Amino acid sequence: MFDVSELVQPDQGLINPSIYTDPEIYQAELERVFARSWLFLAHDTQLPKPGSFVQTYMAEDPVLVVRQRDGSVKAFLNQCRHRGMRICRADEGVARAFTCTYHGWGYNLAGELVNVPMQDRAYHDDIDKAKWGPTRVPRLHNHKGFIFGTWDESAPSFEDYLGDMVWYFDALADRYDAGLTLVPGATKWVIDCNWKFAAEQFASDMYHVPSSHASALVALIEDPAILAEFQAQSAAAPGRQYAGNGHGSGFALRPDLVPTQAGPDFDAWVVANREQIYRRIGEQRALAVNGHNTVFPNFSWLTINNTMRVWHPRGPGQIEVWSWTYLPKDADERAKQAVRTSTIRTFSAAGVFETDDGENWTEIQQVLRGHQARKTTFNARMGLGHERHGTDGMPGGVTDDMYTEMAARGMYRRWADLMSGLSWPEITDRDEARQQGEQEAHRA
């Protein structure tokens, strides 16, 4: 048995590395973190018509997400109740029904068992099909095209779960009149590292960029003048970091929407649509909130790189990354191509930044095979005691610098609360008390 209070001390910024390696802790995470949180399932554009489906995972559980005939979406475990085979083995497609390939039980789009081969002869008509459908994901929520689900009936509403993070999320989800679309198909790859390294970095870590990505920056930005300006900007601009409810967002403060990393073809489209973007999310947010983000536990995106992903856990030492490139739905082809190219170069299985990041995470994971290496304590104390609130009128706990680990501490706090087995009302009460305390400390 493990004692959560010995594993992480978020208020001190201390981490025991066994949280990244211990199989028992990992099994507890599946139950206490992933089965109780809201998890990203699919984007609306992946389910264009009745019968459209995608297969995804909620942690290690395979799940089918299906557009119903009435336009609504349902999700259920991709597991046949006869012997547990997958009901559907395709990643995505359009179906009228799902038939298990083992013995042929058939399910409709809503996940109800509707056909049992040889029902009369083999079962003597003695099977109540209504009782033998796959386990349903009981709660779904569609936030501006992003479909989330949770197994936990007692979890807070999705809005309460997001809290102030919605303001940062909407810098992505609500940016354009026509909304977003995904480049078809997820890119998927496996990395030998714990899921928390990836989730935490996207929540909280701008600090690694100048060193981890030094060579990539040089390689990508051919013009030394632009590189020098970029480096001077990121050194000078304080940026901001948001932390709340386990989520995190961090970004530099930019003077203009362009140049983007996608280059001139995309920039031309952005300039032509600048007023629209400002009208939808406000100039301050459009300019500023252009960085790294994680919705707890494992849904992350980089606004400036047009990539979003889920870090599906695969044991304590492995993740499957599912990554998408997203685009403004009504952008012209040249703009879309520019985004696709830049995302492939930066954040894809072979992208220069992506491989830098994965290299660090797998290295740490390998170091943690060592007996002594697992006995150390990690330092997550950056910016501790210097947290700020309400900087620039941005909602929630916002520091006045992006170089801090406030959001990492927030993530481990939520993790610890869930892992301790606290009920959702207890967690919510604690969070509210903390936030109030922080606000009062800030006013004092």
Ligand code: FES
């Ligand atoms: S396992 Fe699905 S029909 Fe037997």
Ligand SMILES: [Fe+2]
């Ligand atoms: Fe990185």
